[in-house]
Amino acid sequence: MEKKNILIVGGGGREHAIAWKLKQSKRVGKLYAIPGNAGIASIAECVSDVKATDIDKIVEFVDSRPDIYMTVVAPDDPLAMGLVNRLNERGHRAFGPTKEAAIIEASKAFSKDLMKKYGIPTAKYEVFDSAEKAREYVKTCDIPVVLKADGLALGKGVLICTTREQALSGVKEIMEDKAFGAAGGKMVVEEFLNGEEVSVLAYCDGETVKPMPASRDHKRALDGDKGLNTGGMGAFSPVPMYTQKLKEKAEKEIFVPTVKAMKKEGRPFKGVLYFGLMVCGENIKVLEYNARFGDPETQAVLPRLKTDLLDVFDATIDGTLDKLNIEYSADACVCVVAASGGYPEKYEKGKVIDFGNSEKLATVFHAGTAVCKECGKIVTSGGRVLGITALGKDLKEARAKAYAAVKEVGFEGMYYRSDICSVGI
Ligand code: AMP
Ligand code: GLY
Numbered sequence: 001m002e003k004k005n006i007l008i009v010g011g012g013g014r015e016h017a018i019a020w021k022l023k024q025s026k027r028v029g030k031l032y033a034i035p036g037n038a039g040i041a042s043i044a045e046c047v048s049d050v051k052a053t054d055i056d057k058i059v060e061f062v063d064s065r066p067d068i069y070m071t072v073v074a075p076d077d078p079l080a081m082g083l084v085n086r087l088n089e090r091g092h093r094a095f096g097p098t099k100e101a102a103i104i105e106a107s108k109a110f111s112k113d114l115m116k117k118y119g120i121p122t123a124k125y126e127v128f129d130s131a132e133k134a135r136e137y138v139k140t141c142d143i144p145v146v147l148k149a150d151g152l153a154l155g156k157g158v159l160i161c162t163t164r165e166q167a168l169s170g171v172k173e174i175m176e177d178k179a180f181g182a183a184g185g186k187m188v189v190e191e192f193l194n195g196e197e198v199s200v201l202a203y204c205d206g207e208t209v210k211p212m213p214a215s216r217d218h219k220r221a222l223d224g225d226k227g228l229n230t231g232g233m234g235a236f237s238p239v240p241m242y243t244q245k246l247k248e249k250a251e252k253e254i255f256v257p258t259v260k261a262m263k264k265e266g267r268p269f270k271g272v273l274y275f276g277l278m279v280c281g282e283n284i285k286v287l288e289y290n291a292r293f294g295d296p297e298t299q300a301v302l303p304r305l306k307t308d309l310l311d312v313f314d315a316t317i318d319g320t321l322d323k324l325n326i327e328y329s330a331d332a333c334v335c336v337v338a339a340s341g342g343y344p345e346k347y348e349k350g351k352v353i354d355f356g357n358s359e360k361l362a363t364v365f366h367a368g369t370a371v372c373k374e375c376g377k378i379v380t381s382g383g384r385v386l387g388i389t390a391l392g393k394d395l396k397e398a399r400a401k402a403y404a405a406v407k408e409v410g411f412e413g414m415y416y417r418s419d420i421c422s423v424g425i
Helices: 013-023 055-064 076-080 083-089 099-106 108-118 131-138 164-176 181-185 244-264 297-304 309-318 395-406
Strands: 004-010 028-035 068-073 125-128 145-149 158-161 187-191 196-205 209-211 220-222 226-229 234-237 270-280 283-290 332-339 363-366 369-371 378-380 384-392
Touching: 004 013, 004 055, 013 028, 013 297, 013 309, 013 363, 013 384, 028 055, 055 068, 055 083, 068 083, 068 309, 076 083, 076 099, 083 099, 099 108, 099 244, 099 270, 099 283, 108 125, 108 187, 108 244, 108 283, 125 131, 131 164, 131 187, 145 164, 158 164, 164 187, 196 244, 196 297, 196 309, 209 244, 234 297, 234 395, 244 270, 244 283, 270 309, 297 332, 297 384, 332 395, 384 395
Parallel strands: 004 028, 004 068
Antiparallel strands: 125 187, 145 158, 145 187, 196 209, 196 270, 220 226, 234 332, 270 283, 332 384, 363 384, 369 378
């Protein structure tokens, strides 16, 4: 069998997990990554001086390597910028949605309007392009209220306001001070939903949707869901409260209607569609869509996949997901993120990482890591540094194994949540 070489675009924990899983495939040969990180570099050739957003350079790279069979585009920015379109135009095979489909994540106003048009359950909302009108509205709406900048803002463009004063200053922050940059040209003001969050990532080939096992992310920086919103401080899978009954309901009311809606809009979605759900008693509503694998949810879900990941990617691109049986192990998986002191605000980089025995006890996915040019050691280079991940026969066992490995790891300023997978399960 001829082995296939694959390029992965991105350089976080999610991309390390994708590369690690692809490496287990009998069909996969060499891996490339742009830019990758120090962990990915142990299994792939990394082009670390090209950014994931430098789509011209990425297209050039793929043009120059006829051995690349497929490019997997993992992060939101290059998807929204149309990297998959550009690769397809040049005859290259790419995994991920086109920019026309990635808009489901890139514009919250688009996704809310889509849900309204097709009757997909979500929080009630209004869209504003003027701060004045938004202010008028929040003067009278129910409190708490949720404010969202329209565009991509690294998961940080969401403000949950528990007082009217906060809501008024939030409008100013998003629309006038442009705290989230260009993402704040438009904003969504929506009803606050009370409930339990679940993330469901699903492979979609434009027609068929194949949900992966559910997971849950812990978005706040500190134990007890205190502190600032982050990209995610840990994740686990499965989620016991997400019962078979809820799963069937979500499939019928949300997953299938969303994929049909995107097709009807002339934006067929091919890739991984991430459903951020809120379970409110008997009801399930969509909090957000992402047009990609979640981070760190991917680290908690991919280790459970038994089917060859390249077969799944091929079927997604070729529109044959309906013919593929995708299997998962019954094991549970827990991922704990080790972060740099100060993250998600200011933090220092370049701290030498001591891995101890962690790699013997668990799978250590690298996120913000690099090899120090002077000392040759692995050092920190981002806010979320490692995703320490373990499988177990149940969540309790997986959690114990993951934390045993976390205790082996150290770098100056390192912090982690000690309650990943111990609340709400
Ligand atoms: P989003 O980027 O839209 O997923 O928002 C980030 C986080 O804010 C979500 O994971 C939720 O924890 C929270 N959130 C967003 N929208 C709402 C809402 N309507 N009600 C309650 N919490 C929300
Ligand atoms: N963990 C949330 C996300 O990937 O957007």
